[in-house]
Amino acid sequence: xxxxxxxxxxxxxxxxxxxxxxxxxxxxxxxxxxxxxxxxxxxxxxxxxxxxxxxxxxxxxxxxxxxxxxxxxxxxxxxxxxxxxxxxxxxxxxxxxxxxxxxxxxxxxxxxxxxxxxxxxxxxxxxxxxxxxxxxxxxxxxxxxxxxxxxxxxxxxxxxxxxxxxxxxxxxxxxxxxxxxxxxxxxxxxxxxxxxxxxxxxxxxxxxxxxxxxxxxxxxxxxxxxxxxxxxxxxxxxxxxxxxxxxxxxxxxxxxxxxxxxxxxxxxxxxxxxxxxxxxxxxxxxxxxxxxxxxxxxxxxxxxxxxxxxxxxxxxxxxxxxxxxxxxxxxxxxxxxxxxxxxxxxxxxxxxxxxxxxxxxxxxxxxxxxxxxxxxxxxxxxxxxxxxxxxxxxxxxxxxxxxxxxxxxxxxxxxxxxxxxxxxxxxxxxxxxxxxxxxxxxxxxxxxxxxxxxxxxxxxxxxxxxxxxxxxxxxxxxxxxxxxxxxxxxxxxxxxxxxxxxxxxxxxxxxxxxxxxxxxxxxxxxxxxxxxxxxxxxxxxxxxxxxxxxxxxxxxxxxxxxxxxxxxxxxxxxxxxxxxxxxxxxxxxxxxxxxxxxxxxxxxxxxxxxxxxxx
Amino acid sequence: xxxxxxxxxxxxxxxxxxxxxxxxxxxxxxxxxxxxxxxxxxxxxxxxxxxxxxxxxxxxxxxxxxxxxxxxxxxxxxxxxxxxxxxxxxxxxxxxxxxxxxxxxxxxxxxxxxxxxxxxxxxxxxxxxxxxxx
Numbered sequence: 001x002x003x004x005x006x007x008x009x010x011x012x013x014x015x016x017x018x019x020x021x022x023x024x025x026x027x028x029x030x031x032x033x034x035x036x037x038x039x040x041x042x043x044x045x046x047x048x049x050x051x052x053x054x055x056x057x058x059x060x061x062x063x064x065x066x067x068x069x070x071x072x073x074x075x076x077x078x079x080x081x082x083x084x085x086x087x088x089x090x091x092x093x094x095x096x097x098x099x100x101x102x103x104x105x106x107x108x109x110x111x112x113x114x115x116x117x118x119x120x121x122x123x124x125x126x127x128x129x130x131x132x133x134x135x136x137x138x139x140x141x142x143x144x145x146x147x148x149x150x151x152x153x154x155x156x157x158x159x160x161x162x163x164x165x166x167x168x169x170x171x172x173x174x175x176x177x178x179x180x181x182x183x184x185x186x187x188x189x190x191x192x193x194x195x196x197x198x199x200x201x202x203x204x205x206x207x208x209x210x211x212x213x214x215x216x217x218x219x220x221x222x223x224x225x226x227x228x229x230x231x232x233x234x235x236x237x238x239x240x241x242x243x244x245x246x247x248x249x250x251x252x253x254x255x256x257x258x259x260x261x262x263x264x265x266x267x268x269x270x271x272x273x274x275x276x277x278x279x280x281x282x283x284x285x286x287x288x289x290x291x292x293x294x295x296x297x298x299x300x301x302x303x304x305x306x307x308x309x310x311x312x313x314x315x316x317x318x319x320x321x322x323x324x325x326x327x328x329x330x331x332x333x334x335x336x337x338x339x340x341x342x343x344x345x346x347x348x349x350x351x352x353x354x355x356x357x358x359x360x361x362x363x364x365x366x367x368x369x370x371x372x373x374x375x376x377x378x379x380x381x382x383x384x385x386x387x388x389x390x391x392x393x394x395x396x397x398x399x400x401x402x403x404x405x406x407x408x409x410x411x412x413x414x415x416x417x418x419x420x421x422x423x424x425x426x427x428x429x430x431x432x433x434x435x436x437x438x439x440x441x442x443x444x445x446x447x448x449x450x451x452x453x454x455x456x457x458x459x460x461x462x463x464x465x466x467x468x469x470x471x472x473x474x475x476x477x478x479x480x481x482x483x484x485x486x487x488x489x490x491x492x493x494x495x496x497x498x499x500x501x502x503x504x505x506x507x508x509x510x511x512x513x514x515x516x517x518x519x520x521x522x523x524x525x526x527x528x529x530x531x532x533x534x535x536x537x538x539x540x541x542x543x544x545x546x547x548x549x550x551x552x553x554x555x556x557x558x559x560x561x562x563x564x565x566x567x568x569x570x571x572x573x574x575x576x577x578x579x580x581x582x583x584x585x586x587x588x589x590x591x592x593x594x595x596x597x598x599x600x601x602x603x604x605x606x607x608x609x610x611x612x613x614x615x
Numbered sequence: 616x617x618x619x620x621x622x623x624x625x626x627x628x629x630x631x632x633x634x635x636x637x638x639x640x641x642x643x644x645x646x647x648x649x650x651x652x653x654x655x656x657x658x659x660x661x662x663x664x665x666x667x668x669x670x671x672x673x674x675x676x677x678x679x680x681x682x683x684x685x686x687x688x689x690x691x692x693x694x695x696x697x698x699x700x701x702x703x704x705x706x707x708x709x710x711x712x713x714x715x716x717x718x719x720x721x722x723x724x725x726x727x728x729x730x731x732x733x734x735x736x737x738x739x740x741x742x743x744x745x746x747x748x749x
Binding site (some may be wrong): 404412413416419420436558593 | 637688736
């Protein structure tokens with residue numbers, strides 16, 4: 001009776017246990033079971049007193065059996081976990097622990113099994129594990145290490161990454177003092193000390209970029225952060241991250257250095273350098289280009305050639321740019337003439353190179369221009385000099401021909417006449433030959449005089465220049481030519497304003513005007529009124545005197561070479577030996593002027609004399 | 616003494632003309648020596664002769680450097696004249712330019728007349744050749 005009472009009491013006690021518990025006998029049949037077990041594991045129907053415990057989770061029966069066997073033999077078991085599906089077919093986790101059931105004599109009379117639904121716990125654990133892995137992976141790829149300071153124990157722990165960054169081995173044990181000693185002496189170390197102090201005393205988190213010297217002596221930049229953590233509002237330690245940001249710090253610094261280098265380089269080049277986008281807007285220019293354009297750099301960036309240069313010049317540039325963009329081929333070493341809005345002309349030797357991206361598209365144009373204005377000027381000076389010297393040379397050759405021809409013709413005559421004289425017996429004929437020799441001699445002297453004149457004109461470098469009034473000069477000449485004017489019945493119509501002056505050597509000017517005017521008078525048509533007209537006009541660098549006649553004229557196409565040649569005459573008129581115009585031409589050229597003649601047979605001749613004003 | 620019907624001298628230099636005339640008389644006999652001061656005057660006369668069917672000269676002495684119409688211009692027009700007879704044309708010049716001599720060679724190829732290039736001063740031997748009949 002007493003035993004039964006006790007047993008009921010026990011049964012009731014176990015029935016109420018909060019933890020799911022069952023007592024089984026040595027046959028694994030249930031003796032006592034807690035309501036919590038039946039309820040939590042939905043097995044009120046499956047399990048009653050004296051049914052086998054193994055029925056509860058048939059898929060675990062093997063494992064349980066082993067544990068039960070262990071306990072019956074007096075061994076201990078560790079708690080174990082396994083999954084199962086509940087009535088709703090949801091995944092759940094159960095933890096079991098099987099221990100020995102002893103009687104008062106310490107005999108094993110069965111086993112006690114305690115179950116716990118660990119579904120939530122397992123889920124959390126798995127989530128935690130996942131996160132931990134994730135953090136690990138992340139910290140490894142991002143090279144972010146972590147550290148923790150336990151204020152209670154004054155212990156400092158570093159994650160592997162943190163150790164790796166410090167270049168210490170994995171078994172290295174840091175403390176606060178050694179950790180701080182890694183920071184570079186000076187501002188960096190002062191800063192970390194201050195931050196650490198501040199977080200301990202005031203609980204203020206920190207994040208700093210600092211320089212660190214590793215255990216192997218390498219210099220690094222690190223981002224170190226520390227956050228205090230509390231338990232029950234009591235400061236217990238610091239957790240923080242630790243990251244190597246050397247590249248992050250150094251790359252912009254290097255970029256800045258490269259930029260500085262590039263800038264200095266292109267600014268120091270004796271070339272105009274620019275980069276243009278596809279719309280020909282300047283995106284980068286160097287100092288030379290800015291100086292050339294004459295605006296501050298910021299005002300040029302973004303502008304195209306049409307904003308900076310006259311439209312016709314800008315269009316030429318734009319067309320070149322388009323060619324480079326379209327063909328993707330550079331244009332190298334072309335000569336460009338540039339005119340600025342203020343009219344300054346600059347000659348450039350330019351190259352334009354397309355900048356091509358990885359998709360083989362032109363993204364911009366790089367241009368180089370070398371100012372060759374000086375070179376161009378020198379070149380044109382040289383050209384001019386060359387022209388002058390070839391002209392001089394031509395004149396010299398011509399002159400040499402004239403001399404050789406004229407002197408030869410005279411000497412040939414001498415030689416011939418002397419030959420006759422030697423053989424001549426007849427005295428009258430002898431006298432005749434001597435007369436002829438005299439004439440030949442006079443002719444030679446005259447020719448020599450003419451030639452000497454030409455030489456003088458061409459060698460007289462320091463000519464005396466005077467301002468000469470044209471009309472008073474013409475009046476003097478007309479007086480000198482008065483008999484010719486009279487015989488030729490010339491009517492001179494002078495349209496030249498009285499104030500007209502020219503710069504020149506008086507003797508030359510007189511000779512030129514005398515020659516041209518007398519030619520105009522001489523070669524008149526016999527049947528017509530002999531009108532000569534005189535005009536004056538100013539052109540760019542010249543005062544032009546025009547002498548127009550309505551006389552015989554000549555076919556200039558046929559006689560181009562002979563017109564100013566020495567001893568060339570075109571019309572049989574007394575007193576025209578052909579030397580006059582040849583000498584005049586030499587004279588006007590000596591004064592940096594020129595002649596221009598238009599003539600038509602039987603219509604007349606217009607003779608223009610260009611007197612250089614800057615002579 | 617060989618007898619020549621007619622000779623023309625085209626030269627503006629009186630001394631040269633005198634010399635040529637004098638040399639001719641030493642090697643040949645000619646009662647018709649005409650002188651012209653330039654090519655144009657000679658050409659006009661030759662045209663008249665052709666038009667009137669008169670006798671053309673057998674020999675022409677031609678200077679190159681003359682006013683109004685020079686020797687070359689004369690040659691250019693002369694070779695175009697309708698003359699069947701072969702006329703001996705002796706260029707007499709003081710020019711020893713190769714250019715001028717080459718130019719005369721060109722004219723030689725362009726005409727059936729007999730062209731020669733001679734430089735002054737002339738001598739009797741040269742005159743003999745110049746007056747040799749064809």
